[in-house]
Amino acid sequence: MIAALTPRERVSLALRELYQTYGYRQYRMSKFEEYDLYARNRNFLTDDHILTFSDLNGKLMALKPDVTLSVIKNTRSESGTRKLWYTENVYRVPRHADSFQEIVQTGLECIGHVDLYTMGEVLMLAARSLETVGKDYVLCLSHMGILTGVLRSGGVPEERAGELLTAVGEKNLHTLRALCGEAGVPPETAELLSRLCALDGPAAETLPELLALSLPAESRAAAEELSDICGLLPVFGEYQVALDLSVIDDTDYYNGLLFRGFVAGAARPVLSGGRYDHLLHRMGRSGSAVGFAVYLSELERLLTESRDCDADTLLVYGPEDDPAAVAAAARAAAEQGSVRVQLRGEGGAIGRRRIGPDGREAE
Amino acid sequence: MPDMLSVALPKGRLGEKVYGLFAAAGYDCPALLEPNRRLIFENPENGVRYFWVKPSDVAIYVERGAADIGVAGKDILLEKAPEVYELLDLGMGRCRMCVAGPRDFRDDAAHVLRVATKFPRIAREYYAAQSRPIDVIELHGSIELAPLVGLSDVIVDIVETGKTLEENGLTPLETVVPISARLIANKARYQFKSGEIRSLCGRIQEILNRKEQL
Numbered sequence: 001m002i003a004a005l006t007p008r009e010r011v012s013l014a015l016r017e018l019y020q021t022y023g024y025r026q027y028r029m030s031k032f033e034e035y036d037l038y039a040r041n042r043n044f045l046t047d048d049h050i051l052t053f054s055d056l057n058g059k060l061m062a063l064k065p066d067v068t069l070s071v072i073k074n075t076r077s078e079s080g081t082r083k084l085w086y087t088e089n090v091y092r093v094p095r096h097a098d099s100f101q102e103i104v105q106t107g108l109e110c111i112g113h114v115d116l117y118t119m120g121e122v123l124m125l126a127a128r129s130l131e132t133v134g135k136d137y138v139l140c141l142s143h144m145g146i147l148t149g150v151l152r153s154g155g156v157p158e159e160r161a162g163e164l165l166t167a168v169g170e171k172n173l174h175t176l177r178a179l180c181g182e183a184g185v186p187p188e189t190a191e192l193l194s195r196l197c198a199l200d201g202p203a204a205e206t207l208p209e210l211l212a213l214s215l216p217a218e219s220r221a222a223a224e225e226l227s228d229i230c231g232l233l234p235v236f237g238e239y240q241v242a243l244d245l246s247v248i249d250d251t252d253y254y255n256g257l258l259f260r261g262f263v264a265g266a267a268r269p270v271l272s273g274g275r276y277d278h279l280l281h282r283m284g285r286s287g288s289a290v291g292f293a294v295y296l297s298e299l300e301r302l303l304t305e306s307r308d309c310d311a312d313t314l315l316v317y318g319p320e321d322d323p324a325a326v327a328a329a330a331r332a333a334a335e336q337g338s339v340r341v342q343l344r345g346e347g348g349a350i351g352r353r354r355i356g357p358d359g360r361e362a363e
Numbered sequence: 364m365p366d367m368l369s370v371a372l373p374k375g376r377l378g379e380k381v382y383g384l385f386a387a388a389g390y391d392c393p394a395l396l397e398p399n400r401r402l403i404f405e406n407p408e409n410g411v412r413y414f415w416v417k418p419s420d421v422a423i424y425v426e427r428g429a430a431d432i433g434v435a436g437k438d439i440l441l442e443k444a445p446e447v448y449e450l451l452d453l454g455m456g457r458c459r460m461c462v463a464g465p466r467d468f469r470d471d472a473a474h475v476l477r478v479a480t481k482f483p484r485i486a487r488e489y490y491a492a493q494s495r496p497i498d499v500i501e502l503h504g505s506i507e508l509a510p511l512v513g514l515s516d517v518i519v520d521i522v523e524t525g526k527t528l529e530e531n532g533l534t535p536l537e538t539v540v541p542i543s544a545r546l547i548a549n550k551a552r553y554q555f556k557s558g559e560i561r562s563l564c565g566r567i568q569e570i571l572n573r574k575e576q577l
Contacts, residue, residue: 095446138554140554170447170448171448171450171548172449173450174451175449175452200557201558242554246448262554263551264555266428266551267426267428267429267552268446269550269551
């Protein structure tokens with residue numbers, strides 16, 4: 001039975017098993033939501049396109065481009081901490097595409113009270129999700145508080161912070177320096193930003209480097225939190241974790257821990273997540289939340305097996321053959337492996353061996 | 364296939380100059396300079412593979428991970444906004460993105476400005492920042508012709524020496540942004556080769572600094 005699964009189905013099952021092992025419950029949702037939900041949080045979505053239609057009562061509805069917003073909307077804050085996982089179809093226009101696509105998104109959310117243990121657990125699940133997809137992976141960690149702390153202590157005005165963060169996200173040191181000069185950022189802040197922007201590599205090496213920098217109080221607290229979370233991971237197991245402070249996201253939604261997962265062979269991140277208390281608060285919920293999504297569509301190529309044949313045995317019969325003999329031969333062949341039965345002269349299928357209805361090798 | 368560092372180079376004079384820089388940084392590949400029509404060159408000894416690609420395509424090869432790193436003009440990076448790291452300004456192929464028009468051009472704010480360009484995104488963002496409504500006319504070549512025959516009021520294009528403009532009675536009116544060649548890297552590939560890519564950047568930066576001092 002397991003052999004019949006495609007690599008992608010196997011990954012899906014393995015992820016489901018993984019999340020359920022740690023007590024996460026499956027969250028199911030309808031295909032539609034009111035358009036308003038997405039319109040209000042437009043910047044949270046990865047692209048601007050939303051597929052809409054009017055419901056019978058005239059309400060504008062949308063085919064969901066995202067799951068997290070619905071999870072928050074449908075989660076009561078008084079019901080305690082919820083640990084959920086989902087696998088849902090979302091409708092988006094991916095980068096480089098010129099039409100809507102149905103994309104399967106798997107993810108996990110923990111909403112309510114998020115503490116150090118919880119972040120460690122979610123991070124471990126993220127690392128193990130990547131491991132499921134490919135043994136050669138890197139989980140890159142960052143913490144929004146580190147950069148925002150530096151920007152705040154340097155007195156960088158809000159309207160300049162965006163472009164500075166963009167430059168950090170591109171690891172674009174030359175532009176970062178030029179922008180700092182233009183914006184009149186104090187030299188020690190500019191220098192610190194450059195150091196942070198260039199900081200990446202295995203967590204074991206880069207964390208001590210990060211903690212050795214002279215950081216403003218807010219950033220130091222963030223760096224220490226990051227270090228504490230990393231300290232928790234080895235208790236769960238050994239994972240390939242790196243630090244990369246160029247991993248940034250919209251501060252309107254994200255705060256704190258942020259992470260991206262990469263797998264060798266995929267050109268874009270296959271996992272993305274973080275702490276999103278700000279989004280929760282924007283939607284009128286209290287508490288804290290952390291979660292991630294796995295983009296199995298990015299793995300299309302990686303998870304597609306190329307098959308060199310359609311079946312183990314190709315059984316070829318002619319119009320003159322007795323159907324009962326063909327059936328008996330098919331049954332015998334199917335007991336040993338897969339079989340494809342085909343009328344002679346009808347090309348197309350390829351088998352590892354080719355037999356006739358008498359069970360003998362045919363040419 | 365061992366894990367080689369694959370580099371997308373822009374075909375042409377700039378690409379050859381860039382290769383010189385990479386070679387000096389320890390990534391030489393002598394086969395590259397042989398006169399033939401091959402597109403891929405490898406040097407297994409120092410683990411590097413080069414491709415020659417059309418300059419405007421470099422960012423695509425890098426963003427989609429067909430190349431680990433590449434060299435692209437800032438004009439292309441601004442226009443296509445690929446999701447890549449921009450690691451170094453190589454300072455080569457310097458020019459500027461300009462608004463150009465007839466010498467006696469006066470912007471009449473009462474009309475929508477017609478702008479002919481190969482860089483619609485750059486043009487839109489530049490004028491949007493000034494809240495100036497424009498009508499973008501996207502062309503693929505001989506942009507200078509557009510204002511001469513009344514297709515557009517001005518053009519947004521790359522100006523190197525300004526000679527083509529001058530010969531056609533046009534002049535640069537405003538500088539949109541200075542342009543030069545940038546070293547870019549695929550964000551996912553970088554995670555697996557960060558040590559190698561960083562040390563390459565360091566060596567190139569050293570060479571550039573030495574040149575600057577001369």
